[in-house]
Amino acid sequence: MQKTKNNNNLVWFRNDLRTIDNAVLFEAQKNSNQLIAVYCFDPRPFAFNKFGFKKTEKHRARFLIETVTDLKAQLNKLNIELLVFHAQPEDIIPNIFTEYNINTVFLQKEWTSEELTIENAVKSKCKNCIWHSVYNKFLYHPDDINFKISDTPQVFTVFKKKLEKHVDIRPELNISKYSEDNRIENNTKIPSLHDLGFEDFDHHTHSAFPFQGGETHAINRLQDYVFNTKKLGYYKKTRNSLVGKDYSSKFSPWLANGSLSARTIYWNIKKFEEEHFKNESTYWLIFELIWRDYFKYISLKHSNQIFKLKGILQKDYTWKTDQNSIQNWINGETTSDFVNANMLELKNTGWMSNRGRQNVASYFAKSLELDWRIGAAYFESLLLDYDVHSNYGNWMYVAGVGNDPRDRTFNVELQADRYDANGKFRNLWLQPSLF
Ligand SMILES: Cc1cc2nc3c(=O)[nH]c(=O)nc-3n(C[C@H](O)[C@H](O)[C@H](O)COP(=O)(O)OP(=O)(O)OC[C@H]3O[C@@H](n4cnc5c(N)ncnc54)[C@H](O)[C@@H]3O)c2cc1C
Known part of the structure; x- marks a missing residue:
């Protein structure tokens, strides 16, 4: 890439760390401008949240490093260079604008508050640039649906029926390769786990998710x-x-x-x-x-209503915040061995099955009547697959302040009998020496 040339494009990668079917990359390729890419390991998602949990714990941190490492390699095959920094985007991206004569930034459209705050901080320092953000996470593209977003049904089945038979899924997008001219010198480095504040660790031998990121x-x-x-x-x-x-x-x-x-x-x-x-x-x-x-x-x-105690249903319950009960839940020391086994799995691997999640969340919010947002924040910290919408949506649902028209409590003992009848799962986490 010629630094002197004007009108270069920048792709700012955040939660769209792929080259296959990436609408952001696709949009950035529509004109003949040259293209570079940037990813920032922002320290804020690794800081402590208001409930005292690190926002990102070690399992997801490692998965992210693996993901960015692979993204860089895949972009390299397309002759696109990924600049990687361990810094806040607003401290980095404005300099990239000047250094590489960036005219347009392409990015995935995000709408949750933390992402928007950071995006606005960058935008306020890069006023002369064109910002082009696109939806890039959906199966059913928001521009194709047959109702207004504000009319999204409160019940899943109604939502599904509106889409399934009436809206097409778009084809995958093909990303093209640039010529060698698009390359730039790149001395940036992907931070290590240690740089992000963690010790190296081995995969747990019992992990149900023995895969790498990328x-x-x-x-x-x-x-x-x-x-x-x-x-x-x-x-x-x-x-x-x-x-x-x-x-x-x-x-x-x-x-x-x-x-x-x-x-x-x-x-x-x-x-x-x-x-x-x-x-x-x-x-x-x-x-x-x-x-x-x-x-x-x-x-x-x-x-932001999805982060509020009353949820989207605006339901008032009495919620407790007893620290002992919260710690017992986290450490797998409750009176339910099924809950305990699931919580130990999460702590040791960053993974928990959907059945496990439903049970431990119901136990936390409905049986112990603990503030569901604390449970959700702990999941946010630990889960390999933490996704803001799925996590808070599911937690609200289970806690009775979301999209479940029925107000249900799981009977964790019956669930254990049904889904772990021979005790194999509980033994795996409660008596690992047997394995
Ligand atoms: C309290 C609670 C918190 C959760 N937090 C998250 C989260 O942070 N991130 C996350 O991706 N999922 C979350 N889930 C949903 C679900 O548990 C996981 O998506 C699923 O267990 C992932 O395993 P899988 O990829 O093998 O899923 P599969 O069963 O193979 O399903 C395929 C895909 O469908 C989607 N999916 C399945 N179930 C759900 C669901 N209930 N809600 C939304 N999407 C779903 C996922 O993208 C999943 O990868 C949560 C569920 C609960 C009950």
């Missing part, structure tokens, strides 16, 4: 789960299980940081259905991706 690993997993092992074909039967890597797709950590697109999954499932077979299971994975979309539409509609 789109290469995401695509490998997709290929493996869907085509090589055809586990997709049994998904509906296995999705409520608790042990092992294949009872569910495990796509969520890659989806959460955008190293895999929901559309890529969708079109691969369609391909599988054409080449092999179509059944309830192949449909059900798409059904779950619609749930993912749903919580994004709910957060678009309700904005």
Whole structure:
């Protein structure tokens, strides 16, 4: 890239860390301008939140480093250079503008408050530039839906019915390769786990998520789960299980940081259905991706209300904040061995099954009547697949302040009998010496 040339494009990567089916990259390629990319490891997501948890704990920190490392390699193949910094974007991006004569910035559209605050801080320092943000996380693109976002139904089934038969899923976008001229000298370095404030650690041998971050690993997993092992074909039967890597797709950590697109999954499932077979299971994975979309539409509609104690239902309950009960839950020392096993799994691996999440969240919010936002903040800290919309949407749902028209409490003992009848999962985490 010639530094002197005007009208260069910049892609600012945040939670869209992929080159396949990336609408931001696609938009940035529409004109003949040269292109560079930037990613900032902003220290703020690694600081402590108001409940005393690190916003990002070590499991997701490592996954993110792996993801950015892979993104850099994939962009390199396209002759696009990724500049990586360990600093606040507003302290870095304005300098990049000047140094590389950036005219237009392309970025994924975000709408939650923390992302917007940072975006506005950068924009306020880069006033002469054109900002081009695009929706890039959805299965059903917000510009294609047949209702106003403010009319997003409060009940999932109604939402699903409005979309499924009436709205098309867009095809995947192809990203082209630049010529060698697009390259720049790049001496920036990806921070280590140590730089981000963590010690190195080994993967837990019992982890149900023994995978690495980055789109290469995401695509490998997709290929493996869907085509090589055809586990997709049994998904509906296995999705409520608790042990092992294949009872569910495990796509969520890659989806959460955008190293895999929901559309890529969708079109691969369609391909599988054409080449092999179509059944309830192949449909059900798409059904779950619609749930993912749903919580994004709910957060678009309700904005910061998803972080409020009364939730989107504006429901008043009495919530407790007893520190002992919170710590016992975190440490897997409650009176329920099923809750304990799940919480130990989360602490040791950054992973918990959907069945586990429903149970421990219900136990926290409905049985112990603890402020659900504290449980959600702990999940935010620990989960490999933390996604603001899915996390807060699901927590509100379970706590009775979200989209569940029924106000339910899980009976964790009955759930354990049903989903862990032989105790295998509980033994794995409560008596690891047996394994
Ligand atoms: C209290 C609570 C908190 C949660 N927090 C998160 C979170 O921070 N990030 C996150 O991605 N998911 C969250 N979930 C949803 C769900 O538990 C995970 O998406 C799922 O367990 C991931 O495993 P998988 O990829 O193997 O899912 P699969 O069962 O294989 O499903 C495929 C994909 O569908 C989507 N999906 C499935 N279930 C849900 C759901 N209930 N809500 C939204 N999307 C769904 C996910 O993107 C998932 O990767 C939460 C659920 C609960 C009950």
